[in-house]
Amino acid sequence: MTKTFFAPELRARAAAVLQAAGSDPDEARQVAANLVLANLSGHDSHGVGMLPRYVDAVLEGGLQPNASAEVTLDAGALLALDGRRGYGQVVGEQAMRLAMDRALAQGSCVMALANAHHLGRIGHFAEMAVAQGLVSLHFVNVLSRPVVAPWAGGDGRFGTNPFCAGIPLAGREPFILDFATSRVAQGKMRVAHNEGRPAEPGYLIDRQGQPTTDPGVVVVPDAAGRLGALLPFGEHKGSGLAIACELLGGALTGGGTWHREPDARRAVVNGMLSIVINPRKLGTQDSFAREATAFVDWLRRSPAAPGTDGVRLAGEPEREARARREREGIAIDNQTWAEIVAASVKVGAGEPHQS
Secondary structure: OEEEEOHHHHHHHHHHHHHHOOOOHHHHHHHHHHHHHHHHOOOHHHOHHHHHHHHHHHHHOOOOOOOOOEEEEEOOOEEEEEOOOOOHHHHHHHHHHHHHHHHHHHOEEEEEEEEEEOOOOOHHHHHHHHOOOOEEEEEEEEEOOOOEOOOOOOOOOEOOOOEEEEEOOOOOOOEEEEEOOEOOOHHHHHHHHHHOOOOOOOOEEOOOOOEEOOHHHHOOOOOOOOOOEEOEOOOHHHHHHHHHHHHHHHHHOOOOOOOOOOOOOOOOEEEEEEEEEOHHHHOOHHHHHHHHHHHHHHHHOOOOOOOOOOOOOOOHHHHHHHHHHHHHOEEEEHHHHHHHHHHHHHOOOOOOOOO
């Protein structure tokens, strides 16, 4: 069973919970808008279902409402920032805007952001960049209970460590490639568990390292506090990219890597290394626009494989989902809504009744 909400109402409900948890009204609205945008985009794993975890992280002290990113190094086209455990939707945007300003003025920027609480859907930052005609690459690590097994490993050793690339296409919608380096995001397994759906074969291993389709193995610890693990996509290739994200998003940014026993803390801390490039300053703007669109046209002329609608570009499913969900509403399963209600009550906001 599900409840259906339209985006404006869901933003208001989420903002009320965030404000009760300590955020000022502007921050609450910004974070709520980002969460609902993830729902609209079809990524419920990064949507309002994160609210209970955010509330718990605030109450534990691992998430700091109303914190701003602090610049720790300013060397022109090289920036380092400390997110100070603030909402990633806020400090991530602050860091990204600084990086984009530098790239617009100087041609490029390498930006290292450490100690941000959960950044949410990384594609949002790439969308910010392409809206300014900029290319961006993002390597992100996750400091939280490790739930992804390395290739040939039997338990979780790192997080879902996303990679993202945003590439503007002249006169077209942009290319936005945004994915977890696990075969599926952990949040999608939370949604599947709450909805009572099994996972696809090949996504998970249980607490003994054996294959399973039960998404609960990465959602609900057993009596000993153990979880199973997600598997990386693409075998050794996805595992290698996940490790690169840990080394670049974690070690190189100064935020740190995961190398300790798991704990039950609810905070999700991200580091992000972003590379932002201005094609105009690079001097290849005209050829870039011409060659990129020619290549996309070439791709689309490929005959559709049997049982498919043909070649699609990264970013298209999200844009289609936004149009559909803006029109039809956002469905939230009853278990997820019950968890949001419980989080709201926990911070004294009362029950966010559906109108």
